[in-house]
Amino acid sequence: MTLVSAAVLMFFVMDPLGNVLLFLSALKHVDPARSRFIIVREMLIALAIMIVFLFAGRYILDLLHVSRAALTAGGGFILLLIALRMIFPTSERSLREEVEGEPFVVPLAVPYTAGPSLLATELLFMSREPERWPVWLGAVILAWCASAIILYFASNLGKLLGEHGLTAVERLMGMLLVIVGVEMLMAGAAEYLRT
Numbered sequence: 001m002t003l004v005s006a007a008v009l010m011f012f013v014m015d016p017l018g019n020v021l022l023f024l025s026a027l028k029h030v031d032p033a034r035s036r037f038i039i040v041r042e043m044l045i046a047l048a049i050m051i052v053f054l055f056a057g058r059y060i061l062d063l064l065h066v067s068r069a070a071l072t073a074g075g076g077f078i079l080l081l082i083a084l085r086m087i088f089p090t091s092e093r094s095l096r097e098e099v100e101g102e103p104f105v106v107p108l109a110v111p112y113t114a115g116p117s118l119l120a121t122e123l124l125f126m127s128r129e130p131e132r133w134p135v136w137l138g139a140v141i142l143a144w145c146a147s148a149i150i151l152y153f154a155s156n157l158g159k160l161l162g163e164h165g166l167t168a169v170e171r172l173m174g175m176l177l178v179i180v181g182v183e184m185l186m187a188g189a190a191e192y193l194r195t
Helices: 003-014 016-026 032-064 068-087 108-113 116-128 130-152 154-194
Strands: none
Touching: 003 016, 003 116, 003 130, 003 154, 016 108, 016 130, 016 154, 032 108, 032 116, 032 130, 032 154, 068 116, 068 154, 116 130, 116 154, 130 154
């Protein structure tokens, strides 16, 4: 996998376009003048978490005796569940969390940006080809930069597309994530059956 293809995959898994509505919902009680500062802070926290997991995740997996096949299948399963909730949201099981006051780390940095599927994708890359860590680090940074730009302008996108437009984008991203999730799930199952 090349730097660009890894970055594109991480971008889709990070799902910033689908997260625009979630960010706007979480920040609705915050002063609009402070919202962008919070987004920058939360995105930097998410980046730090992603980089830590990129380098320390393998050792955590070794400590827990988690196989690569289980990691791949588990990441795909989580991604599939998230994607299905994006496509078929209900009032009881919406991805939007009610946040009182100013959000800190949860839910903007984790799980909206540095979610379990993204962390599993990073761990998968590093466990398969640890010697290519500069490529994986570059992919994380590229995907994060693209996501940060989109989310920084979340309020502008909200005004431009409106709630119906953002919902349509969220559903479209959900459909793409279903494909990625199923692919990860099948890859994990195939790897397990080969061993």
